[in-house]
Amino acid sequence: MTDLHLSLDRSAGRLAAQIAAGFRAAVRSGRLTAGTRLPSSRDLARDLDVSRGVVVTAYEQLTAEGFLIARRGDGTRIAPLARPDGEPAPPPRPGAPPRPAAPPPPPSYDLLPGRPDLSAFPRERWIAAARAALRTLPHDAFAYPDPGGVAELRAGLAGYLGRVRAAHADPDRVVIMNGVAHGLSALLALLSATGHRAIAVEDPTSARQLPMMESTGLRLARIPVDEEGLDVAALTRSGARAVLVTPAHQYPTGVVLSAARRAALIAWARDVDGLVLEDDYDAEFRYDRDPVGCLQGVDPDRVVLLGSVSKSLAPALRLGWAVAPPSVAARLRGHRAGTDLGGPVLEQYALAEFIAGGGYDRHLRTMRRRYRARRDALARALDAHVPDARVHGVSAGIHLYVELPPGRDEDQVVARAARAGVAVAGARSMWSAGRAASAPPALVLGYAGLGETRLVKAAELLGQAITPGADG
Ligand SMILES: Cc1ncc(COP(=O)(O)O)c(C=O)c1O
Structure with a gap:
């Protein structure tokens, strides 16, 4: 069977022994891992072009040796052996480097x-959304997608972000990205390509994003944050014409950008013909006060709103969005077309369904x-x-x-x-x-x-x- 990469030398005879040897080698090398289900003896015999009895003999031999477990109703699987060859671990050779220490146990808290x-991921409702989407998708949906994201999700997000974040978000401004980090790196590439030399960012900021920002070749201007948020006067002095901010809940200090600073930031962007990249990373969670609308809603031609489901659902989905001025949205779309041909679509359809069906809210x-x-x-x-x-x-x-x-x-x-x-x-x-x-x-x-x-x-x-x- 080609999937198992078992090759047989028919001139050497003893085909059952060759099959068994092939499986042992695959288990030892880690190519077949514990729990892997093997094809039925009938299917494997057909794939290898041998009689079924040959495969049955090989499976019986491996089962007797403890490599395989056969259970009625569950087929035949690779056994959970600690060391597949059954030999004890060899003692260390004299002079050999010490074995690496076992990794520390995970923290209790x-x-x-x-x-x-992560334990709250709505698995059942997500399955239902994904199933509903898959059931109704036309065949064409499986072709290379719109690099800006599937239309249903862009429309669903435009409605959601308008309603919940007071964003100015028609579907043509929405570009689907693999999270905020992806949106940010694409935007930094665009800024670089359009003559920007510097990007300003809050001080402090997310340490996870710093190496990525530093790798773009843009000068990083760190702008202090005080009890009103980003110091816009310091931003003006920095000479940068683009800034990454977290106005709704500054990361990490949690400060909310004050009304005066919001106005000053927008005025700065207009003065310098600049761009504000608004990282709306945890905007869904507000407890003691009304949500502050996003900055993008105040000046949609000067602000790109970046968000994702990383905090609302799970970071593993790698699903996010940029809501951008039309010219920037078109360039972002072009960037995706030129770099990765767009994101996986099934998750996009599932999220669109999840939003439309009320599951997200x-x-x-x-x-x-x-x-x-x-x-x-x-x-x-x-x-x-x-x-x-x-x-x-x-x-x-x-x-x-x-x-x-x-x-x-x-x-x-x-x-x-x-x-x-x-x-x-x-x-x-x-x-x-x-x-x-x-x-x-x-x-x-x-x-x-x-x-x-x-x-x-x-x-x-x-x-x-x-x-x-x-x-x-
Ligand atoms: C402030 C902030 N923004 C953005 C991100 C990246 O988010 P995403 O998973 O959407 O790329 C992180 C990741 O931890 C973050 O802390």
Whole structure:
């Protein structure tokens, strides 16, 4: 069978032994892994052009040796052997480098930011949406797609973003991307190609995006963030004509861009003939105040709205969007046509169906309630266990920014927390080198993935890591 890459030398005879040897080699090399289901003896015999009895003999031999497991109703599968050849691991050769240590166990309390509650992915409703989409798709839908994204999803998102984010989003302005990161890297390439020399970005910002931004060849201008958000006067002095901002919930500090700064930012973009890239990464989650409409709705010809389902559904879907001025949307579409021919369409149709059927709104309502309860539990527990920390960004999103009490060493706190089983991110790597030294040590705590009881325990352990001996 070609899929199994078993080759037979018919002149050498003993075909059953050759088949068995081929399977053993495939298991040893890892090409066939535990649990893999094998073809029926009838199908394999047909594929190899041998009699069925030859395959049955080979399967019986391998079953007797423990390579295969045959169960009625479940067919024949590769057995879960730790070492397929059944030999104990050889002792290390003298002088050989030591075996790598076993990886550390996963943390008991994972408070790393950037993930929604992955266990809450609406599997059944997603399956239903995907099934409904697949059932009704015309054959043509399986051809190379519109590189800007399938029309149904662009229309669905335009409606959703207009309704929920006050975006100015007709479907022609919407371009489907593989997440915010993909949209950003495509836009940086376009900026570079159209004469931009610099890109401004908030200080601090997401450390995950920095290497990608640095690799574009554009000069990175880091712009301080204060209690009103991005310092637009500093942006003006930077000389950049494009800026990446997180106005609804600054990442990581959680500051909301003030009304005065929003107006100043739009005025700046008009003055310099510039472009604002609005990263709306966690806009769905607002708890204590009305959602702030997106900046793009204020000046759709100066702002590109970037969003994705990474926080609302799951980052693994790699589904996001850019809502851009028509000329930029056309270039983004062209960029996709010229670099990757567009994104996978089945997920796009499934999301379009999920939005149209109300599943997306329903899921977000559920998650908002759940995250609010988690936010409350963590904020209260931090207040109890680390009363002298300053907690920022509580009113929105799925992370908190926690300034440590004076005199604490961020790295030591992160390391002590890790030893106690609590994974947290220090904020220093999110600051520019110039400002990291003066920025108060801080942690960024993602709370979406843990239930309230576990969050309270994590806060207690974190309190001990921040102030050893104080709390328990
Ligand atoms: C602030 C911020 N924006 C954007 C992203 C990337 O999101 P996406 O998965 O949509 O590419 C991240 C990833 O963690 C992020 O923290």
